[in-house]
Amino acid sequence: MIDKILRRAAVEEMTGxxxxxxxxxxxxxxxxxxxxxxxxxxxxxxxxxxxWLSQCASAEECRA
Known part of the structure; x- marks a missing residue:
């Protein structure tokens, strides 16, 4: 499977x-x-x- 490249806006949306x-x-x-x-x-x-997302219960917790 090909690993898709995400631009910053998509990363922001995915992670919050x-x-x-x-x-x-x-x-x-x-x-x-x-x-x-x-x-x-x-x-x-x-x-x-x-x-990275799977290592966090939520993106909010990872913002520390």
Whole structure:
């Protein structure tokens, strides 16, 4: 199965996290880093986001 690449808006919708929270969590190593998909574009592997979500009872708990 091909791992779908998600853009930031889709990741925000899936997780319920804002842009600033996503990047803050990435800086702290608490959220997966995106893959570069173009010169000025990044995207997250859907499997990475799903794994992160499965490790949390809810995205609210993971915002700490």
């Amino acid at each position: 996290l804002s842009r600033s929270t996503l990047y803050r969590m990435m800086d702290r190593g608490e959220f997966p880093r995106p893959a570069r998909i173009g010169q000025r574009a990044v995207g997250w592997r859907q499997s990475s986001v799903n794994t």
